[in-house]
Amino acid sequence: MALRTPPLREAHAERGAKFTEFGGWDMPVEFDGIRVEHEAVRSAAGLFDVSHMGQIEVSGPDATELTNRLTTNDVAALDAGDAQYAAITDEDGNIIDDTVVYLLPDGETYLFVPNAGGDGEMHERWTSRRDEWGLDAVVANATEEYAMFALQGPDAVATASEAAGTDLDDIRRFTGRDATVADTACFVARTGYTGEDGVEFLLPTDGAEAVWHALADTDGTGVQPCGLGARDTLRIEAGFLLAGQDFDIESNPRTPYEAGIGFAVDLDTEFVGRDALAAATDPEETFVGFKLTERGVPRHGYDVVDTENRIIGEVTSGTMSPTLDEPVGMGYLPTEYADPGTDVRVVVRGSAKNARVHSLPFYEP
Amino acid sequence: MSFDIRDDCRYLETHEWARPNGAVRVGITDFAQDELGDVVFVELPEVGDDLDAGAQFGVIESIKAVSDLYAPVGGEVTAVNEELFDAPELVNEEPFDGGWMLEIEPGDEGDLDDLLSPEEYREQTE
Numbered sequence: 001m002a003l004r005t006p007p008l009r010e011a012h013a014e015r016g017a018k019f020t021e022f023g024g025w026d027m028p029v030e031f032d033g034i035r036v037e038h039e040a041v042r043s044a045a046g047l048f049d050v051s052h053m054g055q056i057e058v059s060g061p062d063a064t065e066l067t068n069r070l071t072t073n074d075v076a077a078l079d080a081g082d083a084q085y086a087a088i089t090d091e092d093g094n095i096i097d098d099t100v101v102y103l104l105p106d107g108e109t110y111l112f113v114p115n116a117g118g119d120g121e122m123h124e125r126w127t128s129r130r131d132e133w134g135l136d137a138v139v140a141n142a143t144e145e146y147a148m149f150a151l152q153g154p155d156a157v158a159t160a161s162e163a164a165g166t167d168l169d170d171i172r173r174f175t176g177r178d179a180t181v182a183d184t185a186c187f188v189a190r191t192g193y194t195g196e197d198g199v200e201f202l203l204p205t206d207g208a209e210a211v212w213h214a215l216a217d218t219d220g221t222g223v224q225p226c227g228l229g230a231r232d233t234l235r236i237e238a239g240f241l242l243a244g245q246d247f248d249i250e251s252n253p254r255t256p257y258e259a260g261i262g263f264a265v266d267l268d269t270e271f272v273g274r275d276a277l278a279a280a281t282d283p284e285e286t287f288v289g290f291k292l293t294e295r296g297v298p299r300h301g302y303d304v305v306d307t308e309n310r311i312i313g314e315v316t317s318g319t320m321s322p323t324l325d326e327p328v329g330m331g332y333l334p335t336e337y338a339d340p341g342t343d344v345r346v347v348v349r350g351s352a353k354n355a356r357v358h359s360l361p362f363y364e365p
Numbered sequence: 366m367s368f369d370i371r372d373d374c375r376y377l378e379t380h381e382w383a384r385p386n387g388a389v390r391v392g393i394t395d396f397a398q399d400e401l402g403d404v405v406f407v408e409l410p411e412v413g414d415d416l417d418a419g420a421q422f423g424v425i426e427s428i429k430a431v432s433d434l435y436a437p438v439g440g441e442v443t444a445v446n447e448e449l450f451d452a453p454e455l456v457n458e459e460p461f462d463g464g465w466m467l468e469i470e471p472g473d474e475g476d477l478d479d480l481l482s483p484e485e486y487r488e489q490t491e
Contacts, residue, residue: 034428035403229402229429295450297406297426320405320428349424 006051007208023116025052030227038322040224045153054119055142058110062135074266080107083174089273094253115243119143147208152198182210195238239360246316260287285332289360296348298329303347369395375480383437388468396490401427404456407449414442418476438476444468
């Protein structure tokens with residue numbers, strides 16, 4: 001199957017990006033090196049092309065009810081311009097996807113952002129349930145119509161404000177509003193997935209190049225362009241989940257409570273999986289962080305064992321943290337091992353390396 | 366993008382270089398370090414270990430990937446670059462110089478003849 005390409009694929013290639021397949025998309029993995037890009041986001045600002053993220057628009061009289069019944073949080077609580085993190089669960093309460101739901105400034109249209117490659121499935125899920133429940137809503141897969149950029153880091157809001165010619169610092173965390181950048185109408189929200197302050201831009205694909213160039217370092221004056229490699233190390237330091245790796249409905253089904261995102265579940269709303277989750281608020285396993293105290297790097301799939309070398313879990317995400325310069329990992333362990341400071345081991349190529357459970361996130365700005 | 370390929374070395378298809386100068390010094394190429402990205406960890410054999418030509422001798426980890434390292438020639442390990450344990454980034458910065466990994470006293474000088482010439486390796490990476 002041919003890979004889907006972001007609107008700026010060629011511009012990124014000319015800038016020297018390396019590419020990787022991610023969720024069926026051909027995406028830049030790095031421009032100038034993961035460490036350089038990671039540090040730029042932690043110390044100044046970095047710009048990510050996240051156009052591989054899906055965009056599903058839901059409107060019409062029953063848009064609120066439909067979206068509420070398919071996400072774990074309460075979208076009825078959103079005011080125009082608000083955003084909300086939520087999970088999408090199956091009947092058993094296991095996470096199919098995690099997402100951010102925006103109520104756009106018109107106050108009528110929900111836009112939610114499924115993970116890369118999940119847009120088709122989510123569009124199908126919303127339309128089939130709408131029909132099954134006899135609801136009146138229009139569901140559109142707008143993924144190909146939007147570009148999405150994430151400008152992240154302590155200098156991100158100032159940079160975005162300069163590019164927009166207006167102060168965007170009044171946008172609170174998890175809210176957004178319309179702004180114009182490079183003559184392109186954008187929805188600008190104070191969201192992102194790096195653990196830093198920052199904004200995300202949703203814009204029509206035909207404005208992508210102008211907006212990217214207004215922000216990125218193409219002539220030595222803008223911010224550092226970053227690829228998915230740095231996004232991965234940043235989100236691990238921040239303790240954020242990666243779909244398909246930290247949870248996977250087929251290979252590693254997990255409830256929001258196990259995954260540490262119980263805050264995104266509102267049991268006062270009716271949604272698919274609600275009853276199963278009401279009975280699962282106290283899980284036997286939980287998502288934890290750990291640091292290796294010996295040399296080695298924990299990687300996805302490596303076993304985690306106790307001090308007597310009994311397997312108790314596996315690494316779902318791990319890396320050498322560029323900020324901390326320490327090997328860090330995350331995964332699910334029985335709750336009796338979840339307290340920070342608990343000694344465990346990670347099996348790196350057949351050798352059990354000492355590790356210690358650590359609270360998430362590993363890093364806070 | 367063009368990569369540094371030294372004329373005083375021979376090469377493996379798996380991107381190790383071998384520089385004969387008494388013992389054979391071994392490392393990974395400029396192309397390989399660029400593909401790997403930021404190197405964070407190198408696992409090497411100990412001095413005195415015996416290696417077969419083509420056998421795995423260690424592991425290199427970058428932030429994003431783990432790769433095996435292969436011996437260009439067989440023989441006894443006579444030196445290991447211990448600087449890499451504290452400064453693995455030398456592999457990125459100076460892959461043919463400060464980023465060298467080990468030296469092997471070859472059991473059979475003929476092993477070198479089986480390796481790629483600089484021209485052949487250049488063709489492989491183009």
